[in-house]
Amino acid sequence: MKTLNNISILLFSILSMLAVSCQKDEIGNNDVPENYGQLSLQSVGIDDEIQVIGTKAFGMDAGTFKVELKSNPTNDYPLDTTIVFDSFAEMQKKDFIVLPVGTYTVKAYSRDKVEGGVFDSPYFYGENNNVVILEKKITTVPAITCTFQSVAVDIKLTTSFNLLFEDSYLMKVINGKGKECTFTKENNGQVIYFDDVDGGLKLEYTVKAKDLSNAYPTRTKELTKKGQAPAPNDYYIVEFTGENPDTKAL
Numbered sequence: 001m002k003t004l005n006n007i008s009i010l011l012f013s014i015l016s017m018l019a020v021s022c023q024k025d026e027i028g029n030n031d032v033p034e035n036y037g038q039l040s041l042q043s044v045g046i047d048d049e050i051q052v053i054g055t056k057a058f059g060m061d062a063g064t065f066k067v068e069l070k071s072n073p074t075n076d077y078p079l080d081t082t083i084v085f086d087s088f089a090e091m092q093k094k095d096f097i098v099l100p101v102g103t104y105t106v107k108a109y110s111r112d113k114v115e116g117g118v119f120d121s122p123y124f125y126g127e128n129n130n131v132v133i134l135e136k137k138i139t140t141v142p143a144i145t146c147t148f149q150s151v152a153v154d155i156k157l158t159t160s161f162n163l164l165f166e167d168s169y170l171m172k173v174i175n176g177k178g179k180e181c182t183f184t185k186e187n188n189g190q191v192i193y194f195d196d197v198d199g200g201l202k203l204e205y206t207v208k209a210k211d212l213s214n215a216y217p218t219r220t221k222e223l224t225k226k227g228q229a230p231a232p233n234d235y236y237i238v239e240f241t242g243e244n245p246d247t248k249a250l
Helices: 002-028 159-164
Strands: 036-041 044-046 066-071 082-085 097-100 102-109 117-119 124-133 138-141 144-148 151-157 170-175 180-183 191-194 201-206 219-223 235-240 245-249
Touching (some): 036 124, 097 102, 102 144, 124 138, 151 201, 170 191, 180 191, 219 245
Parallel strands (some): 036 138
Antiparallel strands (some): 036 097, 066 082, 102 124, 151 191, 170 180, 201 219, 235 245
16 A cells, blocks of 8 residues: 555656646746747757867857757748847847747857858857747757867977078968968967868968078968868868978868
C-alpha cells in the first residue's frame, strides 16, 4: 500500500505541474491575435571546434550577434515577414516574439558579409530553417549554433625578418573578384578575414632588404590547403622570415 500511495502522490504531482504549465501558456497567449503565434529563442552559441583555433582567440560575444527571423512563404501561409534584431541581447529583452503562423528561418550572425577583406572581424553564422509557428502556441528554439565562416589570413613577421628588412613592406591579400586588403606595418598583429573566397585567395607582397637600395620585385603566392582552394573555416598562417613567406593552412 505504501508503494501505491507513493505512486499516486507522484502522478498527482506530475499532473499538477502539467496543469500549471498549460495555464501559463494560456495566459501568455491571451493577447495573441488569430493566425499568430509566439517564438522564443533561448540562446545563440559559438562552435568552439574551429580547427585548432579556439573560440577565445576570436574574442567573440554571441550577445552582440544579429538575429534575423524570415518567413518561408507558401500557398497556405503567403505572408512575407522579416524581422531583424541588431543583437541577440536586444532580442532577449522580449520574452516572446509574436509572428504570423508559418515556417521561418532563424539566422544568427556576427556581422553582415562583405566582399573584401576586413581586419580582426571574423564572420560567424548559424541558422535553423524549419521553425514552425503555430496559432496561439509558443515555439521554443533552444539554440542557434554559429560556426566560423570566414577564411583567415594571419601574417606574422619574425624577429629575423624585422632585423633584415625595412618596415616599408607592402602586402595585399586578394580574392577571386579582385577585392583586396592591404597589410602594412600599421596592421602588424592583426588578422585578415575574407568572407568571399570564390576564385581563390592570393598574397601579393613587396619587401626591401636593409642592405639593398631597391626593393625586391613584387611577388605573388597562391594560398591553398593541400592543393585545394580556400574554403570557409580555413585559417592560414603566413610567416615571413626572409624575402619569401612560409605558409601553413589549419
